[in-house]
Amino acid sequence: GSHPQLEDTAPRIVEHPSDVLVSKGEPATLSCKAEGRPAPVVEWYKDGERVETDREDPRSHRTLLPGGSLFFLRILHGRRGKPDEGVYVCVARNYLGEATSRNASLEVAGE
DSSP states (O other): OOOOOTTOEEEEEEEOOOOEEEETTSOEEEOOEEEEESOOEEEEEETTEEOOOTTTOTTOSEEEOTTSOEEESSOOOOSSOOTTOEEEEEEEEETTEEEEOOOEEEEEEOO
16 A cells, blocks of 8 residues: 555755845855655746756756755846746655745846
8 A cells, every 4th residue: 555654754844045146147056955755856946937957958057956955057147038037936845745945036136
């Protein structure tokens, strides 16, 4: 049967992201750390849409770090597009449920 194991626990966020203000072209990190058994899978959403990282697109400038944080090699920001600016949340899931971090906004300075 698929009864939950006694040791298994639903995810919980132990480190929430905080708002960041970065200059364009600079690297940035949004922190997120989740605990749970089995180890939860972490996904990031920006303004409600799933954030693609280099796991889905090898050319992406965004990397999901092993602990669950989201790392930007450099903040992309131009007159036509502001692909990195927005409100981010980190969602951790395993078969017992999911946990959502608090919102963190990423703003680009100097515009």
